[in-house]
Amino acid sequence: MRQRYNALSVLWGGLTGQKHWKQVWGRPEPKPHYDVIIIGGGGHGLATAYYLASEHKIRNVAVLEKGWLGGGNAGRNTTIVRSNYMVPGNTEFYEHSLKLWENLSHELNYNVMFSQRAHVNLVFTPSQRDAMARRYNLMRLNGIDGEYWDQDELRRHAPHLNYENGRFPILGAYVQPRAGTARHDAVNWGFARAATALGVDIIQGCEVTGFIHKAGAVVGVETSKGEILADKIGMAVAGHTSVLAHKAGLGKLPIETHKLQAYVSEPLKPIVDQVIVFGGIGHFYISQSDKGGLVFGGDLDKYNSYAQKGNLPVYENVMAACMQILPCVGRVKLLRQWAGVMDMSMDGSPFITKTDIPGLYLNAGWCYGGFKATPGSGHCFAHTIARDAPHEANAGLTLNRYREGRQIDETGHGPVPKLH
Numbered sequence: 001m002r003q004r005y006n007a008l009s010v011l012w013g014g015l016t017g018q019k020h021w022k023q024v025w026g027r028p029e030p031k032p033h034y035d036v037i038i039i040g041g042g043g044h045g046l047a048t049a050y051y052l053a054s055e056h057k058i059r060n061v062a063v064l065e066k067g068w069l070g071g072g073n074a075g076r077n078t079t080i081v082r083s084n085y086m087v088p089g090n091t092e093f094y095e096h097s098l099k100l101w102e103n104l105s106h107e108l109n110y111n112v113m114f115s116q117r118a119h120v121n122l123v124f125t126p127s128q129r130d131a132m133a134r135r136y137n138l139m140r141l142n143g144i145d146g147e148y149w150d151q152d153e154l155r156r157h158a159p160h161l162n163y164e165n166g167r168f169p170i171l172g173a174y175v176q177p178r179a180g181t182a183r184h185d186a187v188n189w190g191f192a193r194a195a196t197a198l199g200v201d202i203i204q205g206c207e208v209t210g211f212i213h214k215a216g217a218v219v220g221v222e223t224s225k226g227e228i229l230a231d232k233i234g235m236a237v238a239g240h241t242s243v244l245a246h247k248a249g250l251g252k253l254p255i256e257t258h259k260l261q262a263y264v265s266e267p268l269k270p271i272v273d274q275v276i277v278f279g280g281i282g283h284f285y286i287s288q289s290d291k292g293g294l295v296f297g298g299d300l301d302k303y304n305s306y307a308q309k310g311n312l313p314v315y316e317n318v319m320a321a322c323m324q325i326l327p328c329v330g331r332v333k334l335l336r337q338w339a340g341v342m343d344m345s346m347d348g349s350p351f352i353t354k355t356d357i358p359g360l361y362l363n364a365g366w367c368y369g370g371f372k373a374t375p376g377s378g379h380c381f382a383h384t385i386a387r388d389a390p391h392e393a394n395a396g397l398t399l400n401r402y403r404e405g406r407q408i409d410e411t412g413h414g415p416v417p418k419l420h
């Protein structure tokens with residue numbers, strides 16, 4: 001039974017020495033058989049397990065994680081949550097996910113610190129403004145919030161930007177007010193706690209090393225803790241998808257692994273109130289965490305790698321972009337920098353789908369935008385696994401679309417994963 005978190009229990013804990021808190025997930029040993037195994041204890045895997053248990057009442061579920069919860073991209077990202085997509089397939093999926101975010105803290109009884117502080121996409125040229133007008137008008141036609149702030153309005157909301165001396169003058173911004181940020185660790189822990197309370201086994205330090213096949217179907221996994229059988233197996237391993245898919249016999253997937261860096265500064269008083277994005281001419285995005293650190297990032301390192309650290313040329317580009325739009329932070333100290341491994345797909349869009357191998361389901365291709373998808377991805381993946389059919393929000397996110405030539409190419413960059 002899950003211990004409810006509320007203001008009274010915090011108050012009670014304050015008066016009684018904080019001794020009433022219970023452990024929220026343990027260290028279970030794997031059972032010989034589960035109804036469903038989810039490989040990958042990132043946000044997507046944990047959310048899938050939670051929705052399998054809560055919505056589909058499938059509770060004999062294990063999440064197998066080779067490291068620790070949130071040690072992958074789920075704990076390494078810049079936490080931007082938005083749904084400003086315009087291409088069918090993405091539009092309905094990301095808006096579905098944003099709606100789940102809006103009630104997630106209540107649903108999980110865990111404060112995921114979802115802060116709808118607005119996502120502000122700066123524009124620098126008339127042609128960029130026109131191109132983005134198309135996107136934001138399409139969003140509005142699809143019932144997604146979006147608006148344009150001219151320079152005067154932008155100055156009121158974001159007074160510290162470089163309006164006077166930039167090489168590229170800021171004309172205004174396209175804004176999604178319902179977008180924002182969340183606390184990544186809290187999202188992982190919230191899903192893990194809620195799934196555990198419903199009977200899910202979360203098994204950390206358990207690497208999947210191979211698959212057990214029977215009559216053409218996948219019926220179990222080989223792991224560092226021995227063989228575990230399951231009726232259905234879902235993969236949500238982000239940048240490690242190609243390696244594991246190859247072991248499962250799925251062949252070559254339309255996916256490449258790239259790395260993306262993130263940076264955090266020393267804490268400051270509030271200076272960046274929204275998520276600010278400098279796209280089109282450069283690539284840079286920044287927000288400020290509740291602790292005051294500036295959290296920011298830019299482009300991929302642009303070569304395939306599994307190393308969770310980045311290289312200096314991108315570091316330099318990101319800092320240069322920061323100086324373009326926010327020179328007032330030039331003397332702020334950087335505290336930390338790291339990278340995560342991204343599952344970049346050929347059209348820049350994900351897949352949540354059954355595979356050609358009976359019993360095996362795939363959730364991947366999130367590129368560097370999968371954090372915002374966490375609840376939507378888990379919700380739709382659980383639906384796909386439980387019912388053997390997609391939810392209406394992920395009906396377009398199949399692997400078949402590559403065979404059929406129906407790419408969901410949001411940026412129009414074609415089949416070059418590192419450009420999406």
Ligand SMILES: Cc1cc2nc3c(=O)[nH]c(=O)nc-3n(C[C@H](O)[C@H](O)[C@H](O)COP(=O)(O)OP(=O)(O)OC[C@H]3O[C@@H](n4cnc5c(N)ncnc54)[C@H](O)[C@@H]3O)c2cc1C
Nearest residue numbers: 040042044066072073074077078080208340369370371372
């Ligand atoms: C620097 C950076 C910034 C980002 N910024 C944003 C952002 O602002 N907004 C946004 O929406 N997205 C962002 N992303 C992308 C987002 O983080 C990912 O798309 C998303 O987290 C991927 O899903 P996940 O959380 O399940 O992946 P992960 O957390 O990577 O989970 C996969 C898990 O699978 C485990 N695993 C792998 N192989 C095995 C195996 N053989 N056996 C068992 N377990 C295995 C891994 O250890 C890992 O924990 C960013 C990513 C990075 C790296």
